[in-house]
Amino acid sequence: MIIQNIEARRIAVPLKKPFKTALRTVDHLYSVLVKITCDNGMVGWGEASATVVITGDSIQSIEAAILQTIKPQLVGLNLLAHEHVFHTLHQSMVGNSSAKAAVDIALYDLLAQRANLPLYQLLGGYRDELETNYTVSVNSPEEMGEDAAAYLKDGFHVLKIKVGKDDIEEDIVRIQQIRKTVGNQVKIRLDANQGWNVKEAIVSIRKMEDMGLGIELVEQPVKAHDLEGLKRVTDAVDTPIMADESVFSPAQALEVLRNRAADMINIKLMKAGGIFKAQLINQMAEEHGIPCMVGSMVESRLSVSAAAHFAASKRNITRYDFDAPLMLLRDGVEGGVIYEGRKMTMPQAPGLGIRSVSLWEEGEQG
DSSP states (O other): OBEEEEEEEEEEEEEEEEEEOSSOEEEEEEEEEEEEEETTSOEEEEEEEOOHHHHOOOHHHHHHIIIIIIHHHHTTOBTTSHHHHHHHHHHSSSSOHHHHHHHHHHHHHHHHHHHTSBHHHHHTOOOSEEEOOEEEOSOOHHHHHHHHHHHHHTTOOEEEEEOOSSOHHHHHHHHHHHHHHHTTSSEEEEEOTTOSOHHHHHHHHHHHHHTTOOEEEEEOOSOTTOHHHHHHHHHHOSSOEEESTTOSSHHHHHHHHHTTOOSEEEEEHHHHTSHHHHHHHHHHHHHTTOOEEEEOSSOOHHHHHHHHHHHHHOTTEEEEOOOGGGGBSOOOEEESSEEETTEEEOOOSSBTOEEEEHHHHHSEEO
8 A cells, every 4th residue: 555646735715704712813714635645546635724823834834844845755655554654754854743634634544444444443433423512702792692692502512712812801701791691501611722821810710710600621721831830720720721732742741741730631633743643642641531622723624524533533532622614614525524513423434434525626736
């Protein structure tokens, strides 16, 4: 099963509504699709989302990394010796986790097709259904309350609320407004995207606890590099704290786990460089008694299907943030994970279960 060719194309897909966090505002999905062809005719699909403020990867750098650096090192290798292939991929260059993730996803798609199994079964097969949350972008309290009500009406029972863009008092008003609008019918998770400092995080979380706002967890309250500060927040509050941007690699995960700096870890394929390294992070977390979430950037159903396959395969992954494809004005992917509102069902076809990608035909060839 020799890797014969690796191709890449840029795509841009408009969002239904601008997506706003403490770090950025986006109105389009910008990503690079990857197509890997083997000598037996099998084709694997991958995708890398450009999220410069988180991963440092742009459309241009992702495409260049794949075509100029990764491709020359992988073409001609036998994928059945996949330990060697993935080692070569991750040693091909420093950083560039999104580019590596796109290639990694396509390689796993091919391996599962070769085994004639859905990818989630090849990886462990723990469950075949998931329930995603839906993200409420950071806006005025009134608009966020209206958005939360709309998502509840659409059947979503878990909402991920973006905060951290303004002062902490305004964030608390946002959560109060959302609770007032949706009542106690939904779970609320907060994601500060590094938007608070340590004291702000402790004060605001304690205040929300005292107010009985019912926060399930708070994600990445402080700067990614500040593990000491993250631990201070975790130790000071009752609400579970989740590390996100603090954990890209297995080595970073180990530091969080050793120091008990967080109660949970959010694994994203674009940060980890794909499934190969993501499995290591989850395994280490499980050994330390730390559950994981699997999330996504702004991505299409192609790479989110890969993340969902990974999440469904593992017992220790207990939460899922896969609403990104629902935010797009058009889908452009046939096959893959199946959405019915908040419910996601894993496809039973081999690999990712992708039958065709019309986004590929629309894309700009590198």
